[in-house]
Amino acid sequence: MVETDSLEIFAKEMEKVQDALPKKIEANPENAEKGLAKLVLTLIELIRKLMEKQAMRRVEAGSLTDEEIERVGETLMKLENKMKELKEIFGLKDEELNLNLGPLGDLM
Amino acid sequence: MKIYTYAIIDSNSGMDEPIRGLGEASVYNIPYHDIGIVVSDLDPQVQIKTKESILKHEEVVERLMDRFTVLPMRLYTVFSGKEEMLLKVKDYYEDFIENLDRVRNKAEFGIKVIWTGNIIKERISNAYKNESPAHLTQSGTKFMKEKFEKYKIDKEFEEEADRCSAIVDGFFNRLASEKKLEKLKTDNLLLSASYLVDKEKKDDFKKAFEELRSSGGDLKYLLSGPWPPYNFIILSHSGDGKVGGMDISDKAFQHKDMEGNEGRGE
Numbered sequence: 001m002v003e004t005d006s007l008e009i010f011a012k013e014m015e016k017v018q019d020a021l022p023k024k025i026e027a028n029p030e031n032a033e034k035g036l037a038k039l040v041l042t043l044i045e046l047i048r049k050l051m052e053k054q055a056m057r058r059v060e061a062g063s064l065t066d067e068e069i070e071r072v073g074e075t076l077m078k079l080e081n082k083m084k085e086l087k088e089i090f091g092l093k094d095e096e097l098n099l100n101l102g103p104l105g106d107l108m
Numbered sequence: 109m110k111i112y113t114y115a116i117i118d119s120n121s122g123m124d125e126p127i128r129g130l131g132e133a134s135v136y137n138i139p140y141h142d143i144g145i146v147v148s149d150l151d152p153q154v155q156i157k158t159k160e161s162i163l164k165h166e167e168v169v170e171r172l173m174d175r176f177t178v179l180p181m182r183l184y185t186v187f188s189g190k191e192e193m194l195l196k197v198k199d200y201y202e203d204f205i206e207n208l209d210r211v212r213n214k215a216e217f218g219i220k221v222i223w224t225g226n227i228i229k230e231r232i233s234n235a236y237k238n239e240s241p242a243h244l245t246q247s248g249t250k251f252m253k254e255k256f257e258k259y260k261i262d263k264e265f266e267e268e269a270d271r272c273s274a275i276v277d278g279f280f281n282r283l284a285s286e287k288k289l290e291k292l293k294t295d296n297l298l299l300s301a302s303y304l305v306d307k308e309k310k311d312d313f314k315k316a317f318e319e320l321r322s323s324g325g326d327l328k329y330l331l332s333g334p335w336p337p338y339n340f341i342i343l344s345h346s347g348d349g350k351v352g353g354m355d356i357s358d359k360a361f362q363h364k365d366m367e368g369n370e371g372r373g374e
Contacts, residue, residue: 001331001332001333001334002330002331002332003314003317003330003331003332004328004329004330004331005321005328005329006222006328006330007330009222009328010220010222010328010330013222013294013296013297014297016294016297017293017294017297052255053259055252055255056255056256056259059252059256060256060259066249069248069249069252070248070249070252071248072248072252073247073248073249073250073251073252073255074247074248074251075248076251076252076255077247077248077251
């Protein structure tokens with residue numbers, strides 16, 4: 001039994017949830033390189049996001065000097081740009097590098 | 109012949125009414141001590157990864173639920189034969205007994221709530237716009253300021269979602285013995301919750317939903333259930349108790365593309 005006034009809106013939103021979460025690495029002989037790149041880049045993206053979040057927490061707590069902020073910022077910016085390049089090379093979109101982290105939610 | 113499994117039930121007796129499963133095969137109960145594994149033989153010609161099969165699986169489990177305490181199996185759990193399946197059941201027997209006791213006389217209900225997340229996020233973003241760090245020349249610092257602004261917007265958005273979700277949860281919390289809440293699966297899907305509810309309180313739960321729905325505001329609500337307790341099965345080793353029922357078979361055909369919809373018919 002399903003009760004709602006807005007079934008279509010919910011169906012559309014649930015479709016978005018499904019689309020946002022690729023469930024497996026599509027690796028086969030034809031696209032092995034891309035499949036592997038997707039797996040590796042997803043892991044790198046996870047680490048990059050964690051680093052970024054940790055940096056934000058430190059900025060929020062006021063525990064970084066101006067110099068440190070500049071240095072961390074430059075590092076994170078370079079990492080982000082490098083990721084953009086790699087995604088372009090392998091033809092991957094942001095949403096393809098998502099991961100369901102269980103109780104922690106989704107990576108992106 | 110391979111066998112397709114639907115659920116574990118708290119009975120080792122045969123089915124007292126005919127039920128048809130995948131490929132219209134007869135559904136029967138294989139006893140193991142005081143419990144049973146409800147299965148049907150799987151004709152190799154039958155396609156199991158189809159919409160019809162999902163609906164049939166759910167239909168069988170729901171019929172069982174009317175008469176037994178049920179632990180639904182994950183979709184597409186197939187064993188090469190009775191012996192292989194019983195070996196697995198032996199491994200998980202204690203878990204099954206514990207879970208059957210926990211979910212006895214209970215059913216799962218789902219609540220989903222949509223809010224105007226995009227608009228709320230835009231409102232929060234606009235409040236930060238005047239603080240834009242256009243004057244900064246050092247690139248690393250500018251990058252950090254922009255990221256920090258986004259971090260604060262996301263944080264405020266999540267806090268707002270926490271507040272609204274807590275209000276919604278307040279309508280159902282007292283009626284449930286267990287719950288699982290997932291917030292912001294998308295910006296607009298504020299809450300996706302599952303509640304394990306005593307069958308006696310099922311009408312109170314529906315009444316609480318009506319109260320919530322009539323409380324006004326821009327939010328949109330969806331109630332689904334009663335379902336078998338797909339989200340509330342806990343297996344102590346391996347397995348998972350994830351959405352979609354139990355996965356006890358490492359040889360089972362697993363199909364991940366449908367996760368989130370598995371057997372829920374939502």
